[in-house]
Amino acid sequence: MVFQAFPGGSGGMASSHDPGFRGSWFAGTVVRREAKNTNRYVVEYDQLYEDESGEKLLQETLNWIQLRPPPPPPEKKKVQLKFGDEVEAFHSDGWWEGAITAEHSGGKFVVFFRGSKEQIVFEEKDLRLPVQWVKGKWEPRFEQFTQGMQVEVLTDEDGLKGAWFAATIIEPSGEDKYLIEYKTLRNDDDTEFLREDIRACNIRPCPPEIIVVDGFKVMDEVDAYYNEGWWVGVIAKVRSSA
Structure with a gap:
């Protein structure tokens, strides 16, 4: 992404790497570009504040890779959401990345957030399919798979x-x-x-092979190989190998 497409004062979406905010996107405005590091920008959020009083909007300095323009409105062609779909859910003034784990009556869905390990019920209007900003344009967030892959x-x-x-x-x-x-x-x-x-x-x-150096801990989210497949779960107890 060439960030010159977002001049000072333009609107966009910002993603924070702070604990508790990973996997979320918040609306904001680019205030200025840093003079010493042209890959970093000062952003003012639209709905996040410096303190609980809500008097002053929060400003942060972010890398260009943490910024993107507002996604386009959903297409008129309605997509039927279902179990397992990766989605973005509007929650606490931002869009959070999660996955649908259950469908409820009345057009409601349960969404699981990997970062916080929470499950929250949302109406369909508060969910959207993820998109990604690639080389100056929006694309659906899924891989282009090829024959034999x-x-x-x-x-x-x-x-x-x-x-x-x-x-x-x-x-x-x-x-x-x-x-x-x-x-x-x-x-x-x-x-x-x-x-x-x-x-x-x-x-x-297929995920890459990862060597776990320090071992697993209680509450680590893992994929466990069982019955010919990898099942998403959370470690509840670590047993001694003795």
């Missing part, structure tokens, strides 16, 4: 919700959809690996 797939099948399963991209199968073949799940008669059409937002590249 090794991926992991989030399924909403009963008994398997919340688990990621290894799969291979076979081919595109529609708007934002791909035909995939699982590596461990098989069809009903067990003659071949199961194939399904999956929305792009429920597909992710």
Whole structure:
């Protein structure tokens, strides 16, 4: 992103790296660009204040990578939200990144926030699909997958919700959809690996191998390999290996 597109005084969205605010975007205005470091900007938030009195708007100095223009309004074509969708939810004066973990009646959804490990119920009007600012334009936040690519797939099948399963991209199968073949799940008669059409937002590249140096701690969010898939969970207890 070339930040010269946002002159002083222009509106935009800012993301803070402070604890408790990661994964959130707040509306703000660019006040000025730093003279000594041209990649940093002073931003004044529209709805965040310096103290509880609410008399003076908060100003912060942020890197250009923490800034983006306001996203465009949603398309007229309505997208049906469902379990597993990555979304941004309007909460506490900002847009927070989360994932839908349940659907309620009356057009309401339960959203889980990884940073705070909270689950909150939202009306559909307060949710939107994530977008990303790439090379001066807005794009849907999902990977462009290619034939033969090794991926992991989030399924909403009963008994398997919340688990990621290894799969291979076979081919595109529609708007934002791909035909995939699982590596461990098989069809009903067990003659071949199961194939399904999956929305792009429920597909992710295979995560890189990460070496855990200090071990896991209670309340760490993890993916646990169980029943042929990776299940999202939280460590409740660390048992001794002795």
